[in-house]
Amino acid sequence: MRFLPTEEQTAFAEAIDEIVEGAGGADVARAWADGDTAPGLALWAQFAELGLLGLRVSEEAGGFGGTLGDLVVVFERLGYHGVPGPYLETVALLPSLVDDGTRQALAAGAIATAAVDGVAPAAVDAAVATHRYLVRGDALHEGEPGAELTSVAPTRRLARLSPTGASTPLVPGALDAALNEAALAAAALLVGAGERLLAEAVSYAKVREQFGRPIGEFQALKHQLADVRIALSFARPLVWNAALRADEPDEDRAVSAAKVAAGDAALRAARTSLQVHGAIGYTAEHTLRIWLGLAPALSAAWGTPDFHRARIARDILPKER
Template identity: 50%
Template sequence: MRFALDSSHEDFASSIDALLAKSDMPAVIRAWSAGDTGPGLKVWQRLAEIGLGGLLVGEDHDGVGADAVDLVVAVEQLGRHAVPGPVVDTVAVAPVLLAAAAPDRLPALASGALATVAAAPDVPFAVDADVADLVLHVDGSAMSVGTPGQPRESVDPARRLFPVSAGESLGKADFGAAFDLGALATAAQLQGLGRTLLERTTEYAQQRRQFGRAIGSFQAVKHHLAEVAVALEMARPLLHGAALSVRDGLPQASRDVSAAKVACGDAAYRAARTALQVHGAIGYTREHDLSLWLTKVRALVTAWGTPDVHRARIVDALEAS
């Protein structure tokens, strides 16, 4: 199995990174948290213009017709910049669900529409249903247009959660495949978030001085940062391997996705804890940009299947093999 990305993947990642680097994402995230979604929706429209919204939409519906490897490459960059909104639902899950039951709605996704999904028990709430152009409710294999209820608070202020009730029926859909893609995309987001936390914490450790020395020169700080770097690098082949399994329709794809979700979640959570330890309490204040990444990691670790859910899926798959 080949894990290395080719030049087209690297160029695609670079184009997304360059676009988001120019967008002042901390200001966009804070505006989204305060209810001003205008700046964030402009970012989403620019992402749609480079093909992100239609990444998994077939070319016959105005999309790109890409695969799970392209998905992971793209969503990791969205994670690196902590892009607000229903990232996983729009880019990964809704295209699969709609392709099976309501393909006439796919061109809207390709042109920049946002979608969000609720499917109890593993996905009990729809993210940012007040902003999404399409809210989907899934109950078993039955899919319908959803009606959002009253929002619930999330540990991530830029992430609003809505209970959803079923409305107009859209037909049948395979939520199992959609759930795997949702978990895979969430793992990619966590990998990107962890990378940014490591980079920012390393930079801070080189700048902050204590006892006349940069704290990054202290052995204990070096060890913590090295452990984060190792965890992220060990998670990466699991993430890419899962993407290949999904792309190729391998029978172990669900197991591989769960392994990637657990590994990327653990690595990102370690990165968050280390970042907070190195920065001190200021890193968790709302005024500090680091908090925007910390809270999103905490929210996504349990999104699209908790660690316990995914560990159980791994055990079941191994026992069945």
């Protein structure tokens, strides 16, 4: 198995970096968190032109026809930049659940979000979405958003959805596959967010001084930063492993292992980065708040750590006779 991106995937990742930086970098996320969605929606349109939104839509349906490996590459970069918007729902979750016409609309740039009873009870960014769905039972419903809920991540606006209109029965197995893909995308986002938190911590450790020395020179802090590096370096191969094991018998376990490891690594990165930054890291004015919120929010999204650990345990522990 190849746990590294191809040359084409690396070029795609670099294109994402250039587009985000050209659009303002972290300022896009800061604006979204403060209620100004215009820069984020403009970035969404640019990504639609790039073909990113149709990443998991077949070429016949007007999409990119990308693999799960492509998905991992893309979502890691989105996590690194803290790009706001319901990309996970539009790109990873919904393409395999909606009809052909809607699938083409998603690939063309429509903004979609979804809630799934028992897994993701609230939809992200329903106020800006043009397509809203609620999965209840074995059916897909159009959703009507209610009051906005509070999220620990300032760029994630949550809302409960109520079913409205006719429902569409889902093909057996389609929801499980879609939820695995959503969890995989969330794991890749967590790795990207963790990498950004580590980069911010290392950069600040070089300039913040205590006792007349940069704090990055203190061995205890170096050890903590090294622990973050190790955690992220162990999580990334698990994410790639899950991408490469799609449709294999142990796919569920591979996805859950990736999600747990990525969540743990991102949370460790958040704690360490906050410690490095000190009190300034808590402030609403500091950009660090984007990733400090994303780490716990995404760790709990599309299957909590307890859910995924239990799924791993069921798969590896002896069955009772």
